[in-house]
Amino acid sequence: MKRPVGAVDESCFEVDEQPVPEPGPGEVLVRNIYLSCDPYLRGRMDSAFGLGEPVTARVVGQVVASADPAFAEGDHVWGFLGWEEFSLIRGADLTGVDPEVGPLSNAISVRGMPGLTAWVGLVDIVKPQPGETVFVSSATGAVGQVVGQLAKRAGARVVGSGGTDAKVAHAVDRLGYDAAFNYRTVSSIRDALRESCPDGIDGYFDNVGGETLEAALARVNPGARIAVCGMISRYESTDDPGVRNLISILANRLTITGFSIYDHVHRLPWFVPRMGKWLAEGSIVYDEDIVDGIDSLPGTFIGMLAGDNVGKRLVRVGEDHG
């Protein structure tokens, strides 16, 4: 086991067996069901986790033993737990999940932080107006698939990019994007944006940075807004080639805003039922790409960074009776 330098590989992971602990006062023992697999975790692997400690990520599970009166055995919960089958955590760090309102896994995807991330970046920063063009990179990802649909609801023309033809088809056929392209196979991203955004770009929801951001800067309209949610193109590279076309910030009076969902977590109680209603009525759809078994985690995570998933990637490590 080692820290990744550049691309992460299987040698950075190890599955370790430990006895299941007992909860002390105020603690809860959770049987984990879904573990979240997110690109941002790659960045955190550089230093945020102790080497040999489990990766901390969003997890949905079920309480098996509780020494916190707020939670009882059988309750469903989510929290920042470990990539592990059982987690011991303070009850104060858990949030209850109602298993009746939809798939349990949604609590850490569309009815959770990735969904709220889409909302905050789009509504607070991109501010799409009817008739405008909104471009979304990683158009079918955990966040992007919600961004595209919310932008469409706002009356914008919505264009997406993704790294496989399957993602491109999914964006248009399933998520309602007006146009989409495969950034790996187009002759240039800049040409692809010229074709797919004939009226320019008024808002860009950036999940990738790098070359795609550079191309978008060359295609934006005056007054365009760019929300920087992720820069997946940078997470595994050890050198930084720089981004050109920044003169566009000046020439087009752009606003570029980076944001972190951790500054907005307090809005989840407001967001969760709202998104739950949209999902229930079918006005927002959401796809998850669920892989089974904790042993599959390293490969699943590495594959997601390479782009082999369509939809939000999760690993199921326990039975979902919901």
Next chain:
Amino acid sequence: MKRPVGAVDESCFEVDEQPVPEPGPGEVLVRNIYLSCDPYLRGRMDSAFGLGEPVTARVVGQVVASADPAFAEGDHVWGFLGWEEFSLIRGADLTGVDPEVGPLSNAISVRGMPGLTAWVGLVDIVKPQPGETVFVSSATGAVGQVVGQLAKRAGARVVGSGGTDAKVAHAVDRLGYDAAFNYRTVSSIRDALRESCPDGIDGYFDNVGGETLEAALARVNPGARIAVCGMISRYESTDDPGVRNLISILANRLTITGFSIYDHVHRLPWFVPRMGKWLAEGSIVYDEDIVDGIDSLPGTFIGMLAGDNVGKRLVRVGEDHG
């Protein structure tokens, strides 16, 4: 005469003699006194002006003949006139200037658009708070010298950069910057910012872009605001090396906002008397670098782009009786 490609040189300019015209209905003939020399004009020389037509820039002058009842002979005015000794213009495009409130030249510098540019970028975008650190590039320029003083009034620690030791001394001794450095002679801008901004950068007023922006991105604090007012480092380069460290936008939840003063011209009537009061009471100081004679214009402009001025560069082409 030719359009500049890359660096502008004397062969791009020509002094041409034409008869002084007579005003037609609604027109005013202005005897020009001060012509503004601004870095942004370099960008406009690529295509905005007709080849062989005078450069259009801010000019202060005096009415010599008027066929617009709103202006009488002897009135002082400013407007977007030509780099020429006399200009014929519609009266509707002129603004009156009160020669009693201060130097006439101030109407196109501190009590005019460069002053308002400083206000808008600093107050609307950088939003300095007491105790924060604000960094200003081109710290002693037409705009920068006002930014530094306004940031200081707001209670910030203010750090500037400039391209000569004279500018650096001027920033600290005359304008009240807490620290300043010569970006041409420091070992690296990044190291200079580390030393001069020990608590990081909370707001950056960018007049230059390029390497300085890249270094500032590496030194900003979470939540920092960057106002992009100019990118002088880019105006004369034909290639774009790109800017690194954009991951900081995400990591530090930055807001980067490009702006153009043309979107804010309506605020001038509010701004001019306010700045006039500060100048009169001495709480804001302002320095102009005035060169005489229309023949000196090409060299004066080229020299300004190379950084040989301290303060706002103007060319005086007619007598100032004010």
